[in-house]
Amino acid sequence: LDDGRLTDGQGRTVDFTNAELVKTSNLAVDPRDFFKPEFVNRIDEIIRFRPLTEADLAQVVEIQLGALRRRLEQRRLFLEVDGGALAWLARRGYDPDYGARPLKRVIQREIGDRLAMALLEGSYGEGATVRVSVADDELVLTSGAT
Known part of the structure; x- marks a missing residue:
């Protein structure tokens, strides 16, 4: 070079x-x-990034959930995630060694996959709102009309 x-x-x-x-x-x-x-010697500049804060993680969770929301809205379904669930996802989706990289997999497994099964079973109809909250340290998906 x-x-x-x-x-x-x-x-x-x-x-x-x-x-x-x-x-x-x-x-x-x-x-x-x-x-x-x-x-x-070939590197012009070394930039060290600070560790992610809780506020940073909350933003990353929202960004990742945005992609899922857009996919659901194409099917006229809506997703509401409460603050407890956002914090739960941030904790479970963060790894000190890998940062927030596991977050996408956690969202897919804990919301996306479960929601896909519920859709196949007919649990949510067109126009439904899927609400995500936490109970007993587990995510809970419930249905509500928009």
């Missing part, structure tokens, strides 16, 4: 003169202590 070219494993060369590369890592240590100096 010093000359603005990248050569792949098959010998093909690509022009990288106007490219910017972003490298990411989940290293718990300073990259200078982990990588060889030849690699670190």
Whole structure:
């Protein structure tokens, strides 16, 4: 990359003169202590991100739920998630090592999959509102008219 070219494993060369590369890592240590100096010397800037706060996690939960809401609205179904359920999802969807990456899977498993089964069983009709809350440390899905 010093000359603005990248050569792949098959010998093909690509022009990288106007490219910017972003490298990411989940290293718990300073990259200078982990990588060889030849690699670190090629990095212009190292940006360390702070851990996610509860407020950050709440925003990530809302973003992920937004995708599910849009899919449901195409079927004229509506999703309401109360504050307790939002906090429950944030706790279950966060891992200190992986951040909020598990959140999407938690939402799919705990709401999406259960809702899909309920739809197949005819538990929710067109125009229904699916309400998500917490009882006994478990998510509860209930139906209500809009």
